[in-house]
Amino acid sequence: MEPVLDWLQISVLALIQGLTEFLPISSSGHLILVPEILGWPDQGLAFDVAVHIGTLAAVVLYFRNDIWLMTRDWSRSLITRQPTSNSRLAWWVILATLPAIAFGFLINNGIEESLRNPLIIAATTIGFGVLLWWSDIKGAKIRDEHSLSFKDIMIIGFAQAVALIPGTSRSGITITTALLLGLTPQAAARFSFLLSIPLILGAGLLKLKDLLESSTPVQWEAMLGGALISFISAYIVIALFLKWINQVGMAPFALYRFALGALLIYLFI
Template sequence: MSTFEAIILALIQGFTEFLPISSSAHLILPSQLLGWQDQGLAFDVAVHVGTLAAVVFYYRTEVVELVVGWFNSLRGQHTSHSRLAWFIVWATVPAAMAGLLGNDLLENYGRSALVIASSTIAFGFLLWYADTRASEKSSLSALTLKQALFVGLAQAIALIPGTSRSGITITAGLLLGLTRMDAARFSFLLSIPIIMLAGGYKGVQLIQQAEPVAWGLVLLGMAIAFVAAYVCIKLFLQVIERMGMLPFVIYRLVLGAILFYLFL
């Protein structure tokens, strides 16, 4: 992998990880159109670490409050922060279980252009439906465990390439009546443990492999993914506050149509 490829792939991963537009739908384009080889496990881990660091840094104050609240709850001290922290933990379970049980199946059969294009369009329409019907009458402070698990189950669906983890969890939040900002906030906070688990799983695989690692490209990819993801989160929240999800719905439909045209 060249330096140019590392920069482009890290930018794609950073910008698409938290937008409701599917990172897998974008990562298929360089390999299919330009013939680029797989970026390798080490680089994959690096960009995951970069995006994880970005969301943790963006929500750093709240993350600290959630972690402290969770540990205090183990000693019987319950607060709104510990409550939300436990909701995030429980909502992570469905995706974690689905990843362990279905990852190999999806790797072998789910990464076709047809699957990615179809899910990009289908879940784009679902996002549009949720956004147009959003009541925005509920806040994250009123979230129940049942509702948190509903978002968690939606996150498990994101294992299907083209779905978009942030897209499907924000869709679920909107269907529950959350405001756009709170739906996005819960989606981003929920991304932290699942990215940690995915990165840890890939990290174990990396330790077990004997292939040499291009540490220069790995560190470069991590840094670029961090900056791109941080900027993405900041701009995304500004856009949805002013315009809602429609720009991303339109983008998904156009992208899905392009994928159908190119690969089918």
């Protein structure tokens, strides 16, 4: 049975989803941990669908011009066999998504559920925080997303598959890897955000399929409210992150991960 959520839970959980989906701090980790810390029941499948729709709408709206150019040039290149930078970028998004899809099918047997442990999340939060900071220090920061090669894409794609482990952060691991490959922080973030679109869409469709097959009633006001809050907060995060990331760097996010990991260890050890 789907839980009945009050507006405090709806607002907090949707805001967390919107704020953390695109920051390198793990949205899944927060959505697992916040209800556990506050003693709230699991938010349920319907709410997960709603907040995924909200964040997907935010990233699609923000990158609507890029998506249009990538789609147009990719479609033309299938006929003309003459690639452009936009058609290559579209191919890179498609190809870099495949390892995560394959890995997702492989662990779709309960392994992921067994990893939803606060101490495992603490370890991945801290460990990948160290790697994020190190990549910010060591990365050359001279390339943009259009300079990526097939080899680069496969490396980023397999790194993204690791993010299926709770606490890793999909955006965090893809930005980390892109930085180590020499991309600027803004270029790394832009490619990470574009790369999120097929995965958020796929995850949302799978959850929606499960929801449609379920006979439990849906709290539609919770879904609509959650989708709207996650959409607004995610759009603001994307815009501000891309505006400031070249100046701010990854250190604040790494430090946040260290603090969060330490708090989890303190609370659950």
